Each structure stands twice: as structure tokens, then as C-alpha cells.
Amino acid sequence: MHKLFFLIFYLFFTVSAFSYTIMAPDNPSSLPLLIAADHIPDLEVKLFSNHTQAHSLFLSGKIPLLLTGYAVGESFARRDVPIKMAASWINGLNWLVSADSTISGFSQLKGEKIYFPFQGSPIEEMSLWLAEKEGLNVETDLETGYLPFASMLEMMRQGNVKFAVMPVSSALQIVDNKNYFFSFDLNDKWQQITDSDFYPQLGLFYNPQQKKDIPLDTLLTELEKAIHQINEDPLMVQEKYGDKLSFAPEVVRQSLNMMRFQFLRGDELQKKMELYFEKNGINPPPRSFYSTD
Numbered sequence: 655m656h657k658l659f660f661l662i663f664y665l666f667f668t669v670s671a672f673s674y675t676i677m678a679p680d681n682p683s684s685l686p687l688l689i690a691a692d693h694i695p696d697l698e699v700k701l702f703s704n705h706t707q708a709h710s711l712f713l714s715g716k717i718p719l720l721l722t723g724y725a726v727g728e729s730f731a732r733r734d735v736p737i738k739m740a741a742s743w744i745n746g747l748n749w750l751v752s753a754d755s756t757i758s759g760f761s762q763l764k765g766e767k768i769y770f771p772f773q774g775s776p777i778e779e780m781s782l783w784l785a786e787k788e789g790l791n792v793e794t795d796l797e798t799g800y801l802p803f804a805s806m807l808e809m810m811r812q813g814n815v816k817f818a819v820m821p822v823s824s825a826l827q828i829v830d831n832k833n834y835f836f837s838f839d840l841n842d843k844w845q846q847i848t849d850s851d852f853y854p855q856l857g858l859f860y861n862p863q864q865k866k867d868i869p870l871d872t873l874l875t876e877l878e879k880a881i882h883q884i885n886e887d888p889l890m891v892q893e894k895y896g897d898k899l900s901f902a903p904e905v906v907r908q909s910l911n912m913m914r915f916q917f918l919r920g921d922e923l924q925k926k927m928e929l930y931f932e933k934n935g936i937n938p939p940p941r942s943f944y945s946t947d
Contacts (some may be wrong), residue, residue, distance in 0.1 A: 677708040678721040681823045682909040689880035720863040723776030724854035731943040741858045745914040750837045752818040760785035769818040823909045848933040870889040881917045
């Protein structure tokens, strides 16, 4: 009896001690985490659509890992929140969608209104930076509006939104090449302006104060393998894991075809980040946020 009690206690303690949760957005950019979870028994991936709630859980220390927009993590670091960037793996995530016809750049939006999911979002920050580089005064030449993606799509169906920047998985629900079109990918626009192939769009962040409780090396190894799977056989990934997301299979399939997955961690990520700050000319966050030190 005592041996049985000890065994139950040991198993419970072992599982409890090493289980951990990642909050990740409900869109195809989270697929590498869902694949990795198949190979890490103690990993729980919780998908969210409410960004504010997910961010609050991370800030309160209730979850140790968070996949979210890079600018969100950076804003936390600038506020001295204990946070570190572990990896990045997405290009081609965010697109400018336009009504009636395509446009080639933000410079064509002078005097127009452009919609974003919320004020200060990572999508807005990069879009306005690019617009300025194309010669617009974002204070006087552009009007901005803010709508959650579900509301934005509904307003677009009613013909009340002409220009919006959104993730490809949301855009695919409205783009029909008749009323709405994909105009350009923000990553391509960044590369055109800076001659650099990387700006951080999503990041996997963790609380360094909880690092001892996270098998981070194992997670990153499995993520790298997962991204290799996506690049090698996106159809298999869509068929096996796509139903874990709230999007239709065709949207997941097309999203995987339009996004580009490149896994960055460690020294390679640090070098890319330092080049990003050099190119955009802004003051970087504390170096400890993205360095391998």
C-alpha cells in the first residue's frame, strides 16, 4: 500500500513539475506549436482570440510562454516586464487588403482611411512606419480606424471599409479578386524599402524568472522540426492539425501557401534582430530581451 501511494505521488509530482502552458493565437502561425505538442507530452497549447486576456495571463505570471505580435513583447520589455524572446518563425503574415483594385504602396493611400485591429497594434506600427518611408505624413495624410477582425470583415462585406491591414488567415475570408484584393505583403514592402529580408512579426516569449520550469531547449528543437514539416508538406500539416484552428480547411491551406516559415533562435535570431533595429532606426529595447546572454 505504501509503495502504491509513493508511486502515485511520484508520478503526479513528476507530471506536475514539468507540465507547462503556451498561449498562442487562433491562426495558422500557431501550427508549429500544435505539431510540437504532439512530441512533448507535458506541453499544453491554449489557442486564444482575446489578445488582451492572453497578455494579462502572461503578465500576471499565470502562463510562462506566449506567442504574440513582436511589438507587444517589445512594449512589455520597455516597461521592465520580465520577458525574453525565444524564437521567431513567420514572414508574409500581414497584408494590405484593398477594395476594387490592387495598389502597389502606402503612398497611394494619401487622403484615405486605413483600418487596423486596434490602436497601437504591431500591424499598425509597421504599416505607419512603412507609410512614412514612402513619403506620407501619417498625422495628416492618413486617417486610421480600428475594428476587431470579425467586425472589420463584416464592415467590408457591407462595403464600408476600403483599406485594411490584416493577417492572411483573416484576409482570405474577404479577398475574392472581385470586390477585395491582396495588394501587398508588409514583409515584401519592408524588404523593398530596407533591402533586408526580416522584420519580426510574431515572437515566442517567455518569463525568464520561470525558465527553470520550462524545457525550452526541447521545445525549440521540436519547433524547428515542426517548421521543417510545414515547409516540406503543408498539405499534410493542414489535414492533420488544421481542424484545431477555427478556420475553414481551405483558409488554413491557402494561409500556409502564402506565409513563409523560417525558424530563428539563438545567435541567428540575435543577429537578425540587431539588423532590424539598425534598419528601422528606432532605439532597441533592452538587449537582454532578444540576446542569447
